[in-house]
Amino acid sequence: MDIPALLTSAGMNIGISVGMFSLYSILRKQPLNVRVYFGQRIAQGRTRNENLCFERFVPSASWILKAWEATEEDIFACGGIDAVVFLRIVVFSIRIFAIATILCTFLVLPLNYFGQGIEGVEDSTAMDLLTIGNVREGSRWLWAHCFTLYVISGCACTLLYYEYENVARMRIEQVHRFPARPSNFTVVVRGIPWSSVESYSESVGKFFSNYYAHSYISHQIIYRFGAVEQIMEDAEKMYKVMTTVPVIATAPVDQCCETSVDHRCGLCGARSNSFKRVGAGSESTRRNVDDELREKECEAALVFFRSRYDALVVSQTIQSADPMLWVTELAPEPLDVFWQNLCVPYNLLWIRKISVFIASIVFSVLFLLPTTFVQGLTKIQYLQNAFPILRRVSDRSYINLITGYLPSLVLTVFLTVVPPLMMLFSTLEGRVSRSTRKRSACVKVLIFMFWNVYFSNILSGSWIERMGKLTVTSPKDLATLLAELIPRQASFFMTYVMTSGWSGLSFELLQPVPLLGNWLFKCVLMKEEDFIRPVTFSFHTEVTRVLLFGLLGFTFCILAPLILPFLLVYFCFAFLVYRNQIMNVYFVKYQTDGSYWTLAHNATIFSLILTQVVAGILFGMKKSSSASTCTIPLIICTALFNVFCKNRFLPLFKNRAAQVQPKEEDKQSEKPKKSSSSESLEELEIVKPENLSGDQPSPSPSPSASSHQLEPEEKIVSIN
Numbered sequence: 280m281d282i283p284a285l286l287t288s289a290g291m292n293i294g295i296s297v298g299m300f301s302l303y304s305i306l307r308k309q310p311l312n313v314r315v316y317f318g319q320r321i322a323q324g325r326t327r328n329e330n331l332c333f334e335r336f337v338p339s340a341s342w343i344l345k346a347w348e349a350t351e352e353d354i355f356a357c358g359g360i361d362a363v364v365f366l367r368i369v370v371f372s373i374r375i376f377a378i379a380t381i382l383c384t385f386l387v388l389p390l391n392y393f394g395q396g397i398e399g400v401e402d403s404t405a406m407d408l409l410t411i412g413n414v415r416e417g418s419r420w421l422w423a424h425c426f427t428l429y430v431i432s433g434c435a436c437t438l439l440y441y442e443y444e445n446v447a448r449m450r451i452e453q454v455h456r457f458p459a460r461p462s463n464f465t466v467v468v469r470g471i472p473w474s475s476v477e478s479y480s481e482s483v484g485k486f487f488s489n490y491y492a493h494s495y496i497s498h499q500i501i502y503r504f505g506a507v508e509q510i511m512e513d514a515e516k517m518y519k520v521m522t523t524v525p526v527i528a529t530a531p532v533d534q535c536c537e538t539s540v541d542h543r544c545g546l547c548g549a550r551s552n553s554f555k556r557v558g559a560g561s562e563s564t565r566r567n568v569d570d571e572l573r574e575k576e577c578e579a580a581l582v583f584f585r586s587r588y589d590a591l592v593v594s595q596t597i598q599s600a601d602p603m604l605w606v607t608e609l610a611p612e613p614l615d616v617f618w619q620n621l622c623v624p625y626n627l628l629w630i631r632k633i634s635v636f637i638a639s640i641v642f643s644v645l646f647l648l649p650t651t652f653v654q655g656l657t658k659i660q661y662l663q664n665a666f667p668i669l670r671r672v673s674d675r676s677y678i679n680l681i682t683g684y685l686p687s688l689v690l691t692v693f694l695t696v697v698p699p700l701m702m703l704f705s706t707l708e709g710r711v712s713r714s715t716r717k718r719s720a721c722v723k724v725l726i727f728m729f730w731n732v733y734f735s736n737i738l739s740g741s742w743i744e745r746m747g748k749l750t751v752t753s754p755k756d757l758a759t760l761l762a763e764l765i766p767r768q769a770s771f772f773m774t775y776v777m778t779s780g781w782s783g784l785s786f787e788l789l790q791p792v793p794l795l796g797n798w799l800f801k802c803v804l805m806k807e808e809d810f811i812r813p814v815t816f817s818f819h820t821e822v823t824r825v826l827l828f829g830l831l832g833f834t835f836c837i838l839a840p841l842i843l844p845f846l847l848v849y850f851c852f853a854f855l856v857y858r859n860q861i862m863n864v865y866f867v868k869y870q871t872d873g874s875y876w877t878l879a880h881n882a883t884i885f886s887l888i889l890t891q892v893v894a895g896i897l898f899g900m901k902k903s904s905s906a907s908t909c910t911i912p913l914i915i916c917t918a919l920f921n922v923f924c925k926n927r928f929l930p931l932f933k934n935r936a937a938q939v940q941p942k943e944e945d946k947q948s949e950k951p952k953k954s955s956s957s958e959s960l961e962e963l964e965i966v967k968p969e970n971l972s973g974d975q976p977s978p979s980p981s982p983s984a985s986s987h988q989l990e991p992e993e994k995i996v997s998i999n
Contacts, residue, residue, distance in 0.1 A: 282405050284683030285770055291684045292777040299785030301338040306794065308335040311801060315793050315864075319357060322813040322866045346858040358861040360453060361818065364446055364873040366857060368825055371442055371879075373850045375435050376832050380847050382427050383840035390420045391840070410766035410839040411897060421903040424837045425910065428894055431836055432887055432913055436920050439880055446876040447928045451936070453872055454587075463587040465610035466594050467711060468498075470625035471578040472604050479576040486605065487582055490598075494589035499581040501621045502572065577622040581610055591935055609935070611712035615869035623709040635704045639723060642700065643731060649693045650735045656686040657771055686771065687778035690732070694779075698724055698820045714871040721819035721878060728827045729882075732775075737768050763900070765893060769839030772831050776842065780828060780849035784856045787821075790864070813866030822875055825853065826882040833886040837894060877932050884921045888914060 307316045314321065355363050394414035407413060414420055454463075471479050480500040487495040584590040590609065598605035603626050610616070623631070701723040702716070710716035800806050828846055835842045895910035 285773060288683035288774040288777055292781045296781045296785045299789050303788045304338045304342065305336060315790055315797050317863050318813045319864055319866050342859050343855055346855045349858055349862060354861060359867045359870045360449055360873045361870050361875060362861045364876050365818065365822060367442055368879045369850055369854050371438055372825060372829055373854060374438055376843060376847050376850060378434050379431050379836045380843040382430060383836055383843055386423055387427055387837050388840045390423055406770045409841050410769060411837065412766050414901060416902045421898055421901055421906045425906040427837050429913060432917060435883065435887055439883060443880060443924055443928045446873045447931045450872050450931060460612065462610045462612045464584055464590050466582045466590050466607050467610045468582055468605060468607050469579045470604045470606045478573045479578060483580045491593060494584045496583040496585060501577040501579040502575045503577050503622045578624060579621045588937060591937055595934060612869055615712045615714050617711055617713050617716060620709045620711050628709045632708050635708050639704060643727060646731050647735055650731055651739045653686045653690045654736060654739045657682050683774055687774040691779045697727055714869045717819050718871055718874055721822055724819050724823045725826060725878060725882060728823050729830060732827060733830060737764050765834060766838045769835055769842055773842050773845050776828060776845045776849055784852050788856050815868055816865040818875060826879060829883060830886040833890045834893065874932055887917050
């Protein structure tokens, strides 16, 4: 790709970004679009009124000022700890690439330009003059590249340690900030052994009463119910109640419903909460209901304990000599539980994980086809001999649009199917919480992006340049090949940063799909109800994009420094755009307590080591053995730093520290009497799935449960 094609892509993306930003500043002021651009505020009960005036139709940058002035406490109040950690990843990128941009622009870039190493070389372009490939062999100028690499690596490790320490501290503070979360006292038990003598519920009660008699309170068994089946069973039970329970004429109607209320029931004027009671019936009716419920039991349960310390000990203890039985872990928050996966048998999870792993590999291999097609667009001049018809295209005036802007646009469009597919794969793995499912999807998308966007584009583009003569027989050949080919792909990744980054931020800000849907719903269909509902932040999409751009920045910082200003512009605008979206648009239902930082740390370490290895090989290819040798201690120090951080901080992200679990205000209610399936149906409560699955939004980003009390009766969770 030459400079005119790069300038064409830059002009297209700058025009799109400026137009989208201006359009957003107007649309956000219109009352019709309040649900689109202020869903998070409305969910928290904060409304905004706009009077009809001329300013509503004039572009302004007021949202930028508000996003800039927001404090970290404001971000935490709106988006929780995950939003704070995500913005810290962006801030880390701004800091390190600001340092890299200053160093490389004023030190490395002039040395590359005046290197005179590719004079008279065929197939060289003007962009190659700005890469390390233009430095002559044996040049002393390579020491400047080595020095810059040391400075960038040292600053990156220092900032990583500082951020890792802060995020670990925030995770510990979460325990004191929300001391009465239900998940702190609850353990998920899976792999309950089947018994022909007793039900799963009886097995759970007996097991924990025997081994944790002083700390065990009660449990909830998980039941398997489909949506249609649930409706039919509710109707059948209502029919049995109305036909078998005698009506007492002297009793007031309002006594049929409970006094703790949430919404009105359909039988009387009183209000009822999410629990419904089944009246007492005959002994045969009770036995039939018990048999039906036992058939629908899953080998999973929620077990409640007196204190957070007791629940923590149980969750981190192996309960059985067979590790596949009585598997325990801390329960997610009620809005975080993914109820459907709780009924997946634990001994089948490894089969699901292997199947998902194979499916991910197959999808990555198939994605090489669009990647090769994209690189074919950027290398049209190399395909003219094989396809003579392309000579007519290469002579047209729009060739710069085809080779500059179109390839990155096509790749961005193809990549839109990746996050939903990886989310589906993570669901099939059997994750029991929505937060861990999204984090697992983030890992899959990150690996996919690193391979298919970075390595595949480099290798396929070079394969097209050499017309199939690209051969790799060993890892050493691959490393040498990457060192040679990475600088030649810098121009393509510059256009990708502008298309996926700059234009992507403008589309993220504008929210075109919800906006058009809201207009059609309100203006065309004339519906009065709301079309837009609060949505959660797509961490598995945005975190991977930021980390991918971080990989590009590190690997090209000394090889092709011209990409750094494009990246720095992206990160600065991302800081403002994402702060605005977190405070106004996205609603938080669940948290991972900052676990996305471990992904950012690992991705950054991988990027640093890859950069150092490639630079060392390139120094050797340039016949500067001393500079190449000096990269070896840098690689070793970076790896040791990673090991130190994992030993120092990573255990705090995998487990909870018992030392920070308070003992004084940590107690639950006294242990109730154990309920059995033979008790009267008046004491049997069925929890509706819609009140447990997290479908209804809550105004608090990190729901506290200070008023949470466990009912003494055994509860039954039904899965919709």
